[in-house]
Amino acid sequence: MSRARDTPAESSDRLLLRRVPKAEIHLHLEGSVELPTLLDILRGRGESAGPAERARLAALYSHRDFLDFLENFRRLCSEIRRPQDFGLIASALSRRLQGEGVRYAEVFCSPSIFWRLHGIPAAEIMDAVCAAARRREGEGGPRLRFLFDGVRQFGVAGMEETVEWASACGAYDVIGIGLGGDEKAAPTREFAGPYREARRRGLRTTVHAGEFDGPRSVWEAIEVLEAERIGHGVRAVEDPELVRLLARRGVPLECCPTSNVRTGAAKGWDRHPIVPLHRSGAGVTVNSDDPAMFSTTLVEEWESLLTHLGLSPEEVVAIGVRTARATFLPEAEKEALVAEMVRAAADPGAPA
Numbered sequence: 001m002s003r004a005r006d007t008p009a010e011s012s013d014r015l016l017l018r019r020v021p022k023a024e025i026h027l028h029l030e031g032s033v034e035l036p037t038l039l040d041i042l043r044g045r046g047e048s049a050g051p052a053e054r055a056r057l058a059a060l061y062s063h064r065d066f067l068d069f070l071e072n073f074r075r076l077c078s079e080i081r082r083p084q085d086f087g088l089i090a091s092a093l094s095r096r097l098q099g100e101g102v103r104y105a106e107v108f109c110s111p112s113i114f115w116r117l118h119g120i121p122a123a124e125i126m127d128a129v130c131a132a133a134r135r136r137e138g139e140g141g142p143r144l145r146f147l148f149d150g151v152r153q154f155g156v157a158g159m160e161e162t163v164e165w166a167s168a169c170g171a172y173d174v175i176g177i178g179l180g181g182d183e184k185a186a187p188t189r190e191f192a193g194p195y196r197e198a199r200r201r202g203l204r205t206t207v208h209a210g211e212f213d214g215p216r217s218v219w220e221a222i223e224v225l226e227a228e229r230i231g232h233g234v235r236a237v238e239d240p241e242l243v244r245l246l247a248r249r250g251v252p253l254e255c256c257p258t259s260n261v262r263t264g265a266a267k268g269w270d271r272h273p274i275v276p277l278h279r280s281g282a283g284v285t286v287n288s289d290d291p292a293m294f295s296t297t298l299v300e301e302w303e304s305l306l307t308h309l310g311l312s313p314e315e316v317v318a319i320g321v322r323t324a325r326a327t328f329l330p331e332a333e334k335e336a337l338v339a340e341m342v343r344a345a346a347d348p349g350a351p352a
Contacts, residue, residue: 013313017302020317020344023324023337024097024105024287024298026206026231026254028149028180029086029129030077030113031290032093035061038076041085061293066212066263070182073293077113083120087128094136094144096291100299102142103337106327108149108178111165112158122148122165126172133173145328146174147206150194152181159194167201175328176204178231183213188220195225204328206231206254211265215239222251229254229326234265236282237273247281252326256289257304258296269308278311278319285323286316317345 038057039049047053060076063069080086097105109129111122126146133144148169150162159179166177177198179191188209198205207225210218211232218236221227222245233253236242246253255274260266266273278284286305288298302320305311311319324337 013306014303016313016345017306017316018299019101020320021337021340022100022102022298022302022320023327024102025229025252025285025323025327026256026287026289027105027107028290029089029093029107029109029146030080031073031293032096032107033076033080033089034092034292037089037092038079040088041079044085044088045082061295063262063293066265067182069263069290069293073290074113076293077110078117080114081118081120083124083128085128086125087132090129090132090144091136094133094141096297097144098136098141100297102298103340104143104145104324104327104329106145106147106175108147108180110149110151110180112148112151112154112162116154122169123172126169126174130172144173146172147176147178147204148174149178149180150191152179152183152185154181155186156190156194159191160197163194163198163201163203166198166203176206178206178208180208180231183208183211183217188213188217189224192224195227199226204228208232210235211260212263215242218242218246222246222249228252228328232256232260232265233282234260234273234277237277243277243280243282246277246283250283252283252285252322253277254287254326255284256287257301257309259289259294262294269304272309274305275309275311278315283322283326284319285326286319287323317341 042049060072063072111125114120137143148162148166150159166174195205205227206229207221207227208231209221214235215238218233221230229252231254274284286301288296288301291297302316305316321338321341325334
């Protein structure tokens with residue numbers, strides 16, 4: 001499946017992908033926290049950030065499997081204890097995305113975790129996050145909007161709580177909800193009630209499904225939850241009828257290539273479901289998921305489609321355009337971003 005990429009012409013393909021403006025729709029704020037930022041958070045509350053602490057925290061970025069990743073994610077979240085920590089994290093994420101040419105991103109945040117761990121209200125988190133994001137946007141950074149991500153392990157009541165908070169935080173650029181965590185902790189269909197309520201309140205909807213649970217989880221996300229997008233969704237490839245449905249309805253799949261390989265959701269690059277899904281007409285998009293925790297960037301995800309999965313530069317740009325069109329932006333803003341992407345791809349010599 002892979003192809004070598006070491007000729008000058010092939011290097012120009014990678015340069016082209018780096019300079020095309022980008023959008024991202026599956027990115028976790030907490031999973032974007034790099035080790036230097038985490039150490040700054042410790043210093044900010046007067047704690048040691050010496051070699052022992054550095055070694056302890058560095059271990060959070062290495063995972064044996066998906067469940068080990070979830071535990072490391074929880075431990076990382078336990079280190080984020082004050083509203084101002086979230087402002088620091090949002091600023092660092094904005095700078096990183098700006099360096100990757102990202103113009104717009106929809107970012108997951110999981111306030112239910114921090115309410116349970118530290119008693120921090122969602123509004124206090126978002127006050128810090130939104131202020132940092134808007135300040136960075138004024139300095140040339142990307143536009144960031146937010147989705148509150150529920151946790152399956154917290155059950156239906158926890159998801160109802162997430163919907164309430166998302167509805168109350170619209171002034172902080174919170175536009176919708178998602179549902180993450182251990183996909184096997186509860187069937188997707190159990191969350192139909194909170195998703196109905198989210199739609200009633202005008203919130204946009206996505207859900208992690210078909211990552212570690214099978215195609216039935218994706219069926220339930222579409223037919224029962226009526227989610228607008230599917231987080232990951234790669235297990236859909238196991239059900240040809242489901243793939244045809246996804247293609248026919250144009251349901252976007254928020255695919256995260258490196259994440260899938262590192263957690264074992266995909267059994268290696270040569271067996272990654274993205275290629276057959278894409279070539280079957282399913283709405284594959286590309287995203288970085290938890291970039292710091294999986295040692296990746298959105299630029300590297302685009303390049304992986306080219307280098308590891310053997311897609312052509314034209315196919316990669318088309319997936320990038322599809323990602324922009326799968327955002328929850330108003331149509332006019334989507335099309336303006338798409339036009340910018342198409343212009344950059346068509347004129348590699350133009351200034352970035």
